[in-house]
Amino acid sequence: MPTGRVKWYNAEKGFGFVSRDDGGSDVFLHRDALPDGVTELKAGQKLEYGIVDTRRGVQAMSVTLVEAPQRVKKAEPPVQRRSPEELHGLIEDMIKVLEDQVMPPLRRGRHPDRKQTAKIAEVVHAVASELEQ
Incomplete structure (x- = not known):
């Protein structure tokens, strides 16, 4: 099964795109392809999925979450403000x-x-x- 990372996903609209790990064109991702109970995805989250060719391009199906999204560390404030x-x-x-x-x-x-x-x-x-x- 191909793998990729969530490029972006809009939970309100129910779709987004996945960047393929093999370097191919981005894959359309509809909420219907998500596992039961999953309603949101974060950018950078790794997925495994099937691909189907449609009239409008490639689309992900049967998505599996491979890992949780990477968290961005909050930068620690410096001790002294720069000039x-x-x-x-x-x-x-x-x-x-x-x-x-x-x-x-x-x-x-x-x-x-x-x-x-x-x-x-x-x-x-x-x-x-x-x-x-």
């Missing part, structure tokens, strides 16, 4: 990294590499927590 000059430099560096590593694949209609964007997301979260203080 405005330091924060300005951090934000400039973050913008440069986003422009150099994230924007080019997006311009080509592709998602950036997951491993790379996970590290970048940590930096963005750290800067955001600095701004919240």
Whole structure:
């Protein structure tokens, strides 16, 4: 059975999409394919599923939850607040990294590499927590 991770799922509307582990096109996921009692899915949650080809593309069926969703750790607040000059430099560096590593694949209609964007997301979260203080 193919496996993948939940790209997004809207419980209110009852559908979402799964990113395939084999790199194929995203798979449509309808609430009817979920196991009994499962009403919500989190982004990043690993699934195993069957695939059926429909007129509108591939669709998941007989979904099995392989693992619980990954939890994002809340960044611990720093002991001392950074100076405005330091924060300005951090934000400039973050913008440069986003422009150099994230924007080019997006311009080509592709998602950036997951491993790379996970590290970048940590930096963005750290800067955001600095701004919240």
